[in-house]
Amino acid sequence: MAPMRPLLLVLALASLPCAAADDAPPKGRTMQEVLDASQPSDWRRLDPEHTLYLELDSGRVVIELAPAFAPRHVANILTLVRGKYYDGLSINRSHDNFVVQWGDAEAEDPKKARPLGEAAAKLPAEFTRPAQGLAFTRLPDVDGWAPQVGFAAGMPAARDPEAGLAWAAHCYGTVGAGRGGPPDSSNGTELYVVTGQSPRQLDRNITTVGRVVQGMERLSVLPRGTGPLGFYEKPEQRTPIRAIRLAASVPEAEREQIEVMRTDTPTFEALVESRRNRRDDWYLHPAGHIDLCNVPVPVRATTPAKD
Structure with a gap:
């Protein structure tokens, strides 16, 4: 009977349950599938009282302000906008793989600097804020820069539970207030x-x-500055700013009709997972990890709001 053992072994193995397709890990949804299944409650309109339109010759850049993280600076920026401080100024810096920066190119000359009007010339630094009271959607992965990262008030953010602090993170598209040496040397100009x-x-x-x-492509393609830190060395190299306007001051018909995905919903959590573990047909090895600044916050066109 010994010669029959290999055949019996083969038959025995054949009778064992195999890793059928039904036993494989379920195929996760793609980002597009998550978006297609989203509901109106998963989206929000921008607050026109905290939305800026940076008007360039190439078109409009839409900026959402973050008063939850920097209330004093946001209030000062709104005062500057209402006083038309930025109108006619310029983008003076385009530092490769870093930032573009705008303001008054003559700010260092007291005789030529543009007056601030009713805006404050000096503000306290607002680098962090109390974590308590800030709704926070935490990402599941570790971060090298903070104990926890996620999204809060629509911004990529980080927090330190032990210190009780939270702050907005510097991701692609983040807007900041340039400062000099002292921490309190920024005011939004x-x-x-x-x-x-x-x-x-x-x-x-x-x-x-x-x-x-919206409109990052209008900034990311600007020619790189030829001077130190990417500053333009000649006035003609600068990009003129037609105006910066508050969306609330713009007629409804001229506003950007867009919605932004909320970052405090199960749908957004599903979107994060769709990017952490890419199971699109092209991906062979899902990463099982995502960096805070690689999480997209989708924007979509919508119809005008009805009164």
Whole structure:
């Protein structure tokens, strides 16, 4: 009977349950499938009282301000906007893989600097805020820059539970208030947008005031500055700013009709998972990890709001 043992072994193995397709890990949804299944309650309109339109010759850049993180700076920026401080100024810096920055190119000359009007010339630093009272959607993965990261008030954010602090993170599209040496040397007259690899070393060192939600392509393609730190050396190299307007002051018909996905819903958590573990047909090895600044916050066109 010995010669029959291999055949019996083969038959025995054949009778064992195999790893059928039904036993494989369920195929996760793609980002598009998550978006397609989203409900109206998963989206929000921008608050026109905290939305800026940066008007360039190339078009409009939409900026959502973040009063939850920098209330004093946001209030001062709104005062500057209402006083038309930025109108006619310029983008004076485009630092490769870092930021673009705008403001008054003559600010260092008291005789030529543009007056601030009713805006404050000096503000306290707003690098962090209390974590308590801030709704926070935490990502499941570790972060090298903070104990916890996630989203709060629509912004990529971080927090330290032991210290009881939270802060907005420097991701692509983050808008910050440039400062000099002293921590309290920013007031919103000089603003920058991150256009390169996320410079998270800036977190808790500069006041962040918002983020670009539409029109980043108008900033990221600007010619790089030829001077130190990417500053333009000649006036003609600068990009003129037609105006910065508050959305609430713009007629409804001229406003951007867009919605942003809320970051405090199960749908957003599903979207995060769709990016952590890419199970699109092209991906062979899902990463099982995602960096804070690689989480997209979708924006979609919508119809005008009805009274």
